[in-house]
Amino acid sequence: KDAFPNEKFDYMLSNPPYGVDWKKVKDEVEGEARRLGFKGRFGPGLPRISDGQTLFLLHLISKMHPKGSNETSRIAIVLNGSPLFSGGAGSGESEIRRFVLENDLLEAIVALPTEMFYNTGIATYIWVLSNNKEARRKGKVQLVNATEFFGKMRRSLGNKRREFRAEDIARIATEYGNFQETEYSKVFPTTEFGYRTIVVER
Numbered sequence: 001k002d003a004f005p006n007e008k009f010d011y012m013l014s015n016p017p018y019g020v021d022w023k024k025v026k027d028e029v030e031g032e033a034r035r036l037g038f039k040g041r042f043g044p045g046l047p048r049i050s051d052g053q054t055l056f057l058l059h060l061i062s063k064m065h066p067k068g069s070n071e072t073s074r075i076a077i078v079l080n081g082s083p084l085f086s087g088g089a090g091s092g093e094s095e096i097r098r099f100v101l102e103n104d105l106l107e108a109i110v111a112l113p114t115e116m117f118y119n120t121g122i123a124t125y126i127w128v129l130s131n132n133k134e135a136r137r138k139g140k141v142q143l144v145n146a147t148e149f150f151g152k153m154r155r156s157l158g159n160k161r162r163e164f165r166a167e168d169i170a171r172i173a174t175e176y177g178n179f180q181e182t183e184y185s186k187v188f189p190t191t192e193f194g195y196r197t198i199v200v201e202r
Contacts, residue, residue, distance in 0.1 A: 001028075002041065008065045011074055016056035018080040018120065023049050045095030051086065053079050054096045057127070061105065064131045075129040080122055084109070089197040101141070101190045105129045108142040108176055113150040118158035123147075128176070136179060141193065145184045146172045 022029060026049065033042040041062040047054045057077055064073035087093030100106050110126040117124065130137075149168040153161055164172075175185045 009063050009073060012060045012063060013076050014056055014060060015078045016053055019051050021050050022052035022055060044099035045092040047092045051082050054083050054093060067131045072132040077127050078124055079127060080124055089195060101193055104139060106141050107133060107137055108144060110144040110172060111147050113147050113162050115159060115161040118160040121159040139190055140187050141190055142179060143186045144175050
């Protein structure tokens with residue numbers, strides 16, 4: 001349910017559940033996608049029933065100010081690796097990635113250390129999105145490898161054994177802010193992430 005149907009926001013932060021299935025809300029979500037298309041939240045596509053992370057991403061994108069307006073919106077959302085890779089060309093996940101890239105919304109993806117969350121030890125990533133990129137970032141995506149930036153906790157909290165120290169946060173912010181090719185930062189044109197599946201028959 002969209003609790004803010006007519007609202008747009010400047011800043012949005014989200015840490016949705018990983019790998020959650022959306023079978024219980026399937027009819028409502030698919031109904032909205034059919035009824036509203038790109039005027040609603042789910043126009044670009046729908047992910048597999050078994051993993052609804054990208055539904056949260058689309059919900060946030062729908063709350064951004066329109067591109068080209070004077071108001072800017074920024075999103076930071078923590079996702080696991082599934083939205084990066086799952087689904088072949090033409091699948092719901094792939095079409096969502098395509099929408100994000102072709103509309104030049106994705107600024108950066110930051111790979112986090114494992115064991116950062118108390119309920120899981122898996123690899124996670126922060127996606128940073130903007131509706132008003134700086135000129136130097138237009139048409140490009142920055143990948144930041146922050147997997148080695150952490151301190152060990154004295155005492156574990158479930159699966160959480162690592163945490164960011166102040167110097168780790170500053171280092172990530174510096175790599176992101178400098179927007180340069182380094183050992184931990186790579187910059188690619190958005191077109192590098194596109195692909196097609198071609199069937200070759202004998």
